[in-house]
Structure formats: C-alpha cells, structure tokens
Amino acid sequence: MKNYLELSNCIRFLSIDAVQRAKSGHPGMPMGMADIATVLFQDYINFNPTDPEWSFRDRFVLSNGHGSMLLYSLLHLTGYRKMTLEQIKNFRQLGSITAGHPEYEPEAGIEITTGPLGQGIANAVGMAIAQKNLASKLKLKFCPKVYVFCGDGCLQEGISQEAISLAGHLKLDNLILIYDNNKISIDGSTDLSFSDNTNLRFESVNWNVLNGDGHNFSNIKKNIDKSLKSKKPTLINFKTTIGFGSPNKSSKASSHGSPLGDEEIVKTRAQLKWNHGEFIIPKSLLKIWRGSHKRCMSHYNTTKKYELKIKKFKSENNLSKLFVSIKKDVIKFQDNQATRKSSEVIINYLSKSKAIIGGSADLTGSNLTKGNITSIIDSKNFGGQYIHFGVREHGMAGIMNGIASTNFFKIFSGTFLSFADYMKPSLRLAALMQIDPILVFTHDSIGLGEDGPTHQPIEQINMLRSIPNGNVFRPADLFETALCWEAAINIKNGPSFLCLSRQNLPQISNKIANTKKFHGAYVIDQNDKNNQITIIATGSEVSLALETARLLKENNISSKVVSMPSTSLFEKQPTSFQKNLLKSSLGQIFVIEAGSTIYWNKFTEEENIFGIDDFGASAPADQVYKKFGLDSKTISKKIMKGIKKK
Numbered sequence: 058m059k060n061y062l063e064l065s066n067c068i069r070f071l072s073i074d075a076v077q078r079a080k081s082g083h084p085g086m087p088m089g090m091a092d093i094a095t096v097l098f099q100d101y102i103n104f105n106p107t108d109p110e111w112s113f114r115d116r117f118v119l120s121n122g123h124g125s126m127l128l129y130s131l132l133h134l135t136g137y138r139k140m141t142l143e144q145i146k147n148f149r150q151l152g153s154i155t156a157g158h159p160e161y162e163p164e165a166g167i168e169i170t171t172g173p174l175g176q177g178i179a180n181a182v183g184m185a186i187a188q189k190n191l192a193s194k195l196k197l198k199f200c201p202k203v204y205v206f207c208g209d210g211c212l213q214e215g216i217s218q219e220a221i222s223l224a225g226h227l228k229l230d231n232l233i234l235i236y237d238n239n240k241i242s243i244d245g246s247t248d249l250s251f252s253d254n255t256n257l258r259f260e261s262v263n264w265n266v267l268n269g270d271g272h273n274f275s276n277i278k279k280n281i282d283k284s285l286k287s288k289k290p291t292l293i294n295f296k297t298t299i300g301f302g303s304p305n306k307s308s309k310a311s312s313h314g315s316p317l318g319d320e321e322i323v324k325t326r327a328q329l330k331w332n333h334g335e336f337i338i339p340k341s342l343l344k345i346w347r348g349s350h351k352r353c354m355s356h357y358n359t360t361k362k363y364e365l366k367i368k369k370f371k372s373e374n375n376l377s378k379l380f381v382s383i384k385k386d387v388i389k390f391q392d393n394q395a396t397r398k399s400s401e402v403i404i405n406y407l408s409k410s411k412a413i414i415g416g417s418a419d420l421t422g423s424n425l426t427k428g429n430i431t432s433i434i435d436s437k438n439f440g441g442q443y444i445h446f447g448v449r450e451h452g453m454a455g456i457m458n459g460i461a462s463t464n465f466f467k468i469f470s471g472t473f474l475s476f477a478d479y480m481k482p483s484l485r486l487a488a489l490m491q492i493d494p495i496l497v498f499t500h501d502s503i504g505l506g507e508d509g510p511t512h513q514p515i516e517q518i519n520m521l522r523s524i525p526n527g528n529v530f531r532p533a534d535l536f537e538t539a540l541c542w543e544a545a546i547n548i549k550n551g552p553s554f555l556c557l558s559r560q561n562l563p564q565i566s567n568k569i570a571n572t573k574k575f576h577g578a579y580v581i582d583q584n585d586k587n588n589q590i591t592i593i594a595t596g597s598e599v600s601l602a603l604e605t606a607r608l609l610k611e612n613n614i615s616s617k618v619v620s621m622p623s624t625s626l627f628e629k630q631p632t633s634f635q636k637n638l639l640k641s642s643l644g645q646i647f648v649i650e651a652g653s654t655i656y657w658n659k660f661t662e663e664e665n666i667f668g669i670d671d672f673g674a675s676a677p678a679d680q681v682y683k684k685f686g687l688d689s690k691t692i693s694k695k696i697m698k699g700i701k702k703k
C-alpha cells in the first residue's frame with residue numbers, strides 16, 4: 058500500500074523550498090491541494106511523461122495558476138524530461154520554464170497558460186469539447202478527460218459562469234472540475250465577499266455535484282470514482298486547508314502568496330515529519346512517483362496507433378490548399394458586398410474541411426459565420442462543425458483557447474467588433490501562448506449606422522493592434538477578404554482578428570489580385586509615377602480613399618493609394634519594403650480609417666490622419682460618416698490645405 062501522505066509531502070516540500078529560494082511565490086495552494094493531486098496522478102489521470110504530447114492523454118489544467126509549484130512539482134516527480142530539479146530550483150528566474158504562473162509548453166507537460174483567474178475553467182471546457190469532437194470525427198470508442206483545479210477566485214470570476222453554463226448545456230461528461238474550497242483568498246476569509254451556494258450554482262447549470270474532504274485519501278478516491286461515472290460534467294467540492302501542514306500559517310491568507318519563512322519551514326517539516334533537506338526527495342518516494350505512469354501504458358499503447366488517424370484526418374482536411382481554388386473563384390466577383398458576407402463566402406469553402414470549427418456568440422445571422430454548415434455541436438452530436446456559444450463572449454474566447462491549444466482544429470468565432478473588449482483577457486492569453494484562434498469581428502466601424510455609439514467600435518481595432526503576436530485584418534472587399542482568411546488560416550503562432558464591415562462595399566482589389574505574395578499592404582491605385590502624396594486606408598475606407606484621390610487629381614494633385622488590410626503583416630516586412638511602398642515625392646502620408654487615430658501617429662502627423670477620436674452617433678451610416686468628416690470632399694479639401702502648408 059502506497060503512503061499517499063508521504064507522496065503528497067514531496068509536492069509540499071518542493072513547493073515550499075522553491076518558493077522560499079525564489080523569495081516569492083504561492084506555497085499555500087500547493088500545500089492545500091497536494092493530497093488531491095497525488096491521488097489524481099497516482100491513480101487516475103492518463104499521462105505519459107516520456108511522450109508528453111500523446112494526443113489521447115487526459116489533460117490537467119491548473120486554473121488557479123498562482124499555485125504553479127504544484128504543477129511543476131508534479132511534472133518533476135512524475136518524470137517529465139524538461140522539468141528537471143534545476144528548473145524547480147530556478148523557480149521564477151529568467152530563462153527557466155518554471156515561470157511565476159504556468160506558461161503553455163505541452164512538451165514540458167504545461168497544457169495551458171494560467172494565472173488570470175477563471176480562464177483555465179473556460180480553457181478546460183474548450184479542451185473537453187475538442188476531445189469529444191475529435192473522438193466523434195475519428196469514430197473512437199474512448200474519449201480522454203480534462204481535470205481542472207480551481208480556487209475560490211476562479212469561481213468568483215464571471216468567465217467561470219459563462220463556461221460552466223455552456224459545459225452543462227453540452228453535457229461534457231469528460232470534464233471534472235476540482236474545487237479547492239479553502240475559504241481563503243488574498244484579502245482574508247471568503248466571508249468578506251463570497252456567500253454563493255456554489256453547489257446549487259453548479260446544479261442549476263446541469264452539473265453533477267460531489268462533496269469531499271481534500272485531505273482524506275480514500276474520500277478523494279471515492280469522489281473521483283463517482284465523477285467518472287457521471288453523464289454530466291462534475292464538480293467535486295473539496296474542503297481543504299490552505300497551507301496544510303504549517304503550524305502557524307495553515308488556514309490563513311498569510312500562506313497564500315509569500316514564502317513561509319525559514320523558521321516556519323522548520324516547524325512545518327517537524328509537523329509533517331519530513332526529515333529531508335531542502336529539495337531532497339527520498340529515493341524510495343521518487344521511485345514510486347517516477348513509476349506512476351506505468352499503469353497508463355497499456356492504454357497508451359492501444360491508443361498510440363490512432364495518432365496516424367489524426368495525421369490522416371489533418372492531411373485529408375487541409376485548409377491551406379483550398380485557397381488556390383477559392384481565389385480563382387472569387388476574383389471574378391463584381392457586385393457590392395459587405396465584407397462580413399464576403400467572409401461567409403470563404404467560410405462556405407472552408408467548411409468542406411472537417412478540420413475547422415466555427416461559432417458565434419448568438420450573432421450567427423449578423424456575423425455570417427455559419428454559412429451553409431448544418432452540423433451543430435451539441436450533446437447529441439459532438440462531431441459537428443459549429444458551436445452556438447450563446448451570449449458569452451468572454452467564455453467563448455476562453456473556450457476557443459482551450460480548443461486551439463489542442464492543435465486538433467482551427468477554431469473561429471463571431472461577434473461584433475465593439476464586444477472585443479468583453480473578450481480581451483482571453484485574446485491576450487491566446488497571443489501570449491502563440492496559439493491560433495481566428496476571431497471574426499463584424500460591424501467594424503460607425504458604418505454599422507443606426508445601432509449607434511454603443512455598437513460602433515472606435516478604439517477596438519487599435520486595442521487589437523496593441524496586442525503583441527496578434528494579427529489584425531481589415532479587408533476592403535471580397536478578394537482582400539480571401540487573402541486575409543488565407544493568411545489567418547496559415548498563421549500558427551498567434552490569434553487572428555478579422556474586422557469586417559456590416560455595410561456593402563464595392564469590389565476594388567481584383568485588378569491587383571494576381572500580383573505577388575500578400576504582404577499586408579499594396580498599392581491599389583497610383584495616378585502618377587511620381588505621386589506627390591500617399592494615402593493609406595483600410596477596409597471600408599479604401600474605396601473612400603480612391604474617390605478622394607480622384608478628386609485630388611482633378612485639382613492636379615497626384616497620389617498613390619495604399620490599401621493596408623493587415624497592419625500586422627505590413628509591420629513584419631523589411632523597413633525598405635515599407636518605405637518604398639509608402640514613398641511619395643513630397644514625402645507626405647495621409648491616412649483614412651474610421652476608428653481612433655492613435656496607431657497611425659507613427660506613420661504621419663496627427664492632422665494628416667482622418668479618423669474618429671470620439672464615440673460615434675446613432676444615424677444612417679452615410680450621415681455618421683459625414684458628421685465625422687469622413688467623406689471624399691471634406692478629406693480632399695483638408696489634404697489640399699495640408700499640402701499647401703508645406
């Protein structure tokens with residue numbers, strides 16, 4: 058019989074010692090959850106440290122990411138090659154993989170980046186959906202599980218409600234959420250701010266709810282056993298003691314986020330009868346830990362052969378290849394069309410591949426994200442192509458990160474651009490992790506008209522542009538939309554944001570269509586070789602820029618119009634390319650974009666930027682454009698004045 062307490066004390070003391078050495082970190086949570094984690098890794102979770110990226114492993118998500126040392130200890134003890142003792146000793150130090158909060162690195166066993174509380178719960182819902190979708194599409198007879206740890210903080214965050222509500226609706230029976238119910242957070246007792254009936258809350262959204270004692274090994278086992286039989290997602294509400302084992306700091310907020318201190322560590326060693334030095338794990342215990350995945354090997358061996366099925370699935374459903382014929386087809390198109398509609402045209406081609414999953418936060422008919430997809434992901438059909446996320450933008454973005462993290466599918470979603478703010482925390486994490494969800498954001502400017510300033514995005518495009526590793530697209534017409542979708546499909550190291558118009562736009566890019574590789578920007582019109590000025594525009598304002606250039610020409614001013622559907626791609630080009638593209642004889646650049654001007658200040662002076670640094674207005678679109686001086690007459694007059702000034 059294994060001595061579970063001794064095994065879990067290995068986690069406790071690695072965590073205590075690493076936090077003490079780093080002089081910062083969170084010992085309380087690893088000390089409180091070590092017992093549950095030990096049972097989970099000893100007896101339940103399907104994992105293989107010698108093949109961390111085995112596609113059919115169960116996934117372990119530490120939503121309460123401040124307890125990162127719990128995860129690092131587990132990965133070291135179970136034998137993940139990358140998680141050496143050196144790494145544990147370098148906890149929180151520059152260049153280590155043991156960052157303050159876990160950072161996505163599947164090869165090291167870190168399934169997802171966590172720390173911003175609540176995100177991990179949504180990520181886990183996404184992983185559970187991805188696993189079920191894959192199992193159904195490959196017709197597998199088994200489906201891996203997702204185990205998530207969370208604390209009081211994760212459950213207080215709003216995103217948790219959005220995610221658990223959808224998980225309950227979908228009856229994700231492969232999802233097990235383990236709640237560290239220690240009644241402590243940073244400010245002190247949770248009585249200060251938290252009186253939810255958590256169990257009722259989960260029951261009300263169709264979860265299976267269990268209660269347990271997080272320090273009683275047989276009770277922990279009993280509860281996990283029960284959870285495995287559930288036909289719904291399960292919450293196990295474990296009563297625990299934060300800082301378990303520390304005579305003076307257990308049950309106290311003081312154990313949450315600072316080292317225990319040398320004296321208290323000596324006392325904790327005495328209380329838990331741990332007679333081993335700093336970072337020392339007795340050989341006999343390490344041997345048990347290192348052998349704990351052996352029980353998974355027969356499952357590993359029987360499922361490993363299905364990796365080939367995934368390979369075959371991915372090559373049969375290759376998305377990039379589709380663009381050869383997509384571009385050939387759409388280049389002929391002539392009619393006026395909103396770019397959200399253009400995007401639907403592309404989605405209709407892409408959805409022939411089973412390697413893409415779409416969705417919308419209850420704006421399917423407005424975002425036009427579903428096209429002719431008929432197969433919906435629901436509790437009776439997990440193999441579908443489309444998720445009705447409900448009005449849950451933040452949850453949707455977190456769930457998408459979970460799906461994208463598995464690398465099984467490309468995932469895209471839809472909502473209005475003005476609601477990108479609701480999703481920001483998850484978008485930032487996608488960028489930080491360099492994973493590749495595609496966010497379709499329609500109604501991308503005042504051009505949406507009558508819905509008014511609440512729905513008219515102003516600063517959102519630049520908010521997205523300010524995210525490192527983010528890829529912002531704002532196409533002007535159908536062909537540009539195809540180019541942007543193609544780029545987004547091929548980007549594997551960051552999220553893509555497709556900003557699309559509600560209003561109809563003319564087809565203007567066809568004639569340049571067969572030119573070189575797409576670099577995010579190109580000259581769409583040049584009425585004189587030695588153009589005096591350059592006008593940059595994006596999306597719906599490119600046609601406005603062309604009209605402005607025509608008026609300027611009537612007044613003997615020659616210009617070059619640069620369409621810049623992707624500022625992100627353009628900025629990745631060599632400086633010489635950028636300079637050459639924007640060159641003009643007067644060296645003057647003007648910009649037109651129906652959004653805040655701040656981003657463009659690095660291209661030109663403020664007075665040369667025609668944008669909106671105020672909230673919009675509720676009226677028909679053309680009137681709103683006029684109100685903000687975004688019409689060709691006003692702009693061309695201002696440009697003429699601006700040039701004269703020189």
Ligand SMILES: Cc1ncc(C[n+]2csc(CCOP(=O)(O)OP(=O)(O)O)c2C)c(N)n1
Pocket residue numbers: 085086121123172173174207208209210211214237239241242243299313
């Ligand atoms: C979104 C977000 N807000 C605030 C924080 C800062 N923070 C980290 S842990 C924590 C308290 C969390 O309490 P609980 O989950 O109960 O953790 P425990 O103290 O029990 O380990 C807070 C406020 C955070 N990491 N993420």
Ligand SMILES: [Mg+2]
Pocket residue numbers: 208209210237238239240241242
């Ligand atoms: Mg707590």
